[in-house]
Amino acid sequence: MKQQVEKNIEKVFVKLNQAWSKGEAVAISDTAYKVTTSDNIYFEIEKDSKFLEPQKFPAQRFAMGEVKERLEGAYISFDKLPENVQDSVVRGEEYLHSSAYPKDGVIKESVKMVQMVYSPNSGSRLDVQIKRKEIVSQDQAKAYNHQFTPVEFKKMVDEGKHVAFEGRSNDGELFTKLAYYEPKLNDIRTKPALSANTYLYGQQLTRPQADAMNKGVETKITIERTKKGPLTYMVSWSPKAERFITKSMEKAKAKETGTEKAIEKSGEKKKRQPNNAISM
Secondary structure (H helix, E strand, O other), X not given: OHHHHHHOEEEEEEEEOOEEEEEEEEEOOOOEEEXXXXXXOEEEEEOOOOOEEEOOOOOOOOOHHHHHHHHHHOOOOOOXXXXXXXXXXXXXXXXXXXXXXXXXXXXXXEEEEEEEEEEOOOEEEEEEEEOOOOOOOHHHOEXXXXXXXXXXXXXXXXOOOOEEEEEEXXXXXEEEEEEEEEOOOOEEEEEEOOOOOOEEOOEEOOHHHHHHHHOOOOEEEEEOOOOOOOXXXXXXXXXXXXXXXXXXXXXXXXXXXXXXXXXXXXXXXXXXXXXXXXXX
């Protein structure tokens, strides 16, 4: 009986008080649902209501209606985007939008990176960053009242790595952010940092683990509760993709062994070369 009830639950998005939120819906008739939101608000709603939207696929983080509203505010038509791009945006992934428009009798190009982001404090919003005409210089590289140092700037622009930095709000609040150089924008881009509130495979990170990966260090993490028992991974974090990159210990060891063998083989080849030259 319990399984039957669970099968009837549908994931939905609902718009209440001008804000979209996630919810679970159970059909109470052919035309209506009973919905429970993530804030434990209960109500009934018609299935064809403009304030209700079924979740299209499991990885969908934002309602398509909400994304459409946000993009229109940035002068981008959601309906004109290819379906795969629409799906990418509602998953919360970055989308680089290029468009042309006439100005003073000349065609101008507009390039902007857009991404739906969510904050527990402020809710969801559309992050928009416009491409710079020229590559950002070190003295122009600033974010959240932080001036990036020459060392940080070199690490991002020349080495293609991300850096963790301490930002400060206008109210004086301090917080950690991650930054990297985005060549498609000629600019520095910032993303949220990992914290002890971040989960990997259902397990909460420790502060040292979060701090290490924020600094770009591949970290050994054991997930205690899995169907196969404790499993250990080498884990790193990609701020740009906003996802973990995991390798099983077996694959990590195999890669190390392969590298060592390649070095040994290369060394042996170099040793043989003088002998071959002499014999000729």
